[in-house]
Amino acid sequence: MVKVFKLVIAGPYGAGKTTFVKTLSEVVPIETDVPAPGKSTTVAFDYGKIRVNDIVVHLFGIPGQERFNFLWRIIARGMHAYIFMVDSSSLESVKSAIFMYNYFTSTFPTTPHIVAANKQDIAKVKISDVRTILGVKPDVKVVPLIAINKKMVLEALVVLLDEVHRMMYGSSLQQGNSHGTGNEKALM
Amino acid sequence: MSESNSMIKVINEELGIDLLGVLVFNNNDIVLANDVPGELMRLAAFLVNFINKVNGIKYVKVKSNNVLMYAVRSGDLVVVFLANPTLIEGALSLLDRYVDKLVKMSWEIINRAKAIEPAITVEGDELTEEDILILLDYFKGKLRELEAKGE
Numbered sequence: 001m002v003k004v005f006k007l008v009i010a011g012p013y014g015a016g017k018t019t020f021v022k023t024l025s026e027v028v029p030i031e032t033d034v035p036a037p038g039k040s041t042t043v044a045f046d047y048g049k050i051r052v053n054d055i056v057v058h059l060f061g062i063p064g065q066e067r068f069n070f071l072w073r074i075i076a077r078g079m080h081a082y083i084f085m086v087d088s089s090s091l092e093s094v095k096s097a098i099f100m101y102n103y104f105t106s107t108f109p110t111t112p113h114i115v116a117a118n119k120q121d122i123a124k125v126k127i128s129d130v131r132t133i134l135g136v137k138p139d140v141k142v143v144p145l146i147a148i149n150k151k152m153v154l155e156a157l158v159v160l161l162d163e164v165h166r167m168m169y170g171s172s173l174q175q176g177n178s179h180g181t182g183n184e185k186a187l188m
Numbered sequence: 189m190s191e192s193n194s195m196i197k198v199i200n201e202e203l204g205i206d207l208l209g210v211l212v213f214n215n216n217d218i219v220l221a222n223d224v225p226g227e228l229m230r231l232a233a234f235l236v237n238f239i240n241k242v243n244g245i246k247y248v249k250v251k252s253n254n255v256l257m258y259a260v261r262s263g264d265l266v267v268v269f270l271a272n273p274t275l276i277e278g279a280l281s282l283l284d285r286y287v288d289k290l291v292k293m294s295w296e297i298i299n300r301a302k303a304i305e306p307a308i309t310v311e312g313d314e315l316t317e318e319d320i321l322i323l324l325d326y327f328k329g330k331l332r333e334l335e336a337k338g339e
Contacts, residue, residue, distance in 0.1 A: 001311075003315055052326045053322060070218060074302070099226060099229070099233075154334070155331065161323055168317070169317050
């Protein structure tokens with residue numbers, strides 16, 4: 001049987017989850033967005049896929065609105081890790097992520113995750129403030145992100161996988177690793 | 189959401205009141221909700237969390253400066269009505285007649301959600317440390333490719 005890695009992209013409305021899945025997926029992502037005032041919003045989930053040898057990475061983008069939170073648990077079931085995205089171009093948007101972040105960290109306390117501060121090209125909220133507002137624990141990494149930038153998306157993914165490795169096998173691969181992403185300095 | 193917004197409209201018109209919101213919870217998950225501010229949603233979630241922890245509670249009324257919350261348990265679901273605190277508390281019992289309909293709507297939504305479960309259930313052999321290292325190498329390789337191209 002093929003091996004699977006289930007990765008969930010969580011975060012509030014407008015954080016950029018659909019874009020992240022689009023940027024990373026090797027197949028045409030399945031989107032379930034519908035128009036919302038000023039933009040579109042995900043009503044069921046986004047889905048993308050990457051195949052690496054005999055491992056398939058499944059990407060699931062979760063609808064951001066709190067009223068869909070009954071779907072969060074269903075979609076997240078069986079995930080190996082998640083990236084929690086926020087829109088750092090808006091303080092209000094980062095604050096709106098508190099409920100969802102608390103939900104994920106309390107419902108899936110042992111699942112490896114990182115926080116991605118998206119829209120760094122137009123950021124108004126510092127990464128350190130994202131950490132403070134969400135109450136991110138010191139051992140959880142907060143990374144800068146521009147979801148349309150494939151390099152930054154890959155860097156975030158590498159940081160997450162390193163976190164998965166650290167949590168599952170007790171060691172981080174990035175320190176002293178010649179294949180580091182170069183992104184480590186930006187981590188807060 | 190549209191279902192919930194419609195219900196609010198119907199209730200307000202039929203009862204001549206100004207209900208702020210209706211939310212339905214399944215355990216601690218929101219199944220149905222109209223456009224209420226996140227702060228009120230969180231207050232309702234706290235109330236439901238309390239109700240779920242105490243056996244035998246059927247109705248709860250809580251009043252604060254800016255909202256009157258009336259929660260009704262129906263089986264596994266809890267319906268929470270959010271009203272203006274100036275609403276006469278006696279009017280709350282009139283809301284009971286809408287509980288069955290809200291519960292029915294909520295189960296329809298829950299069942300629709302369950303119907304997508306097969307599409308999001310991914311099964312495979314257990315991942316090993318080597319698999320995680322393979323994934324890391326692969327994505328680092330992709331990064332190097334991009335850097336080599338100057339992207």
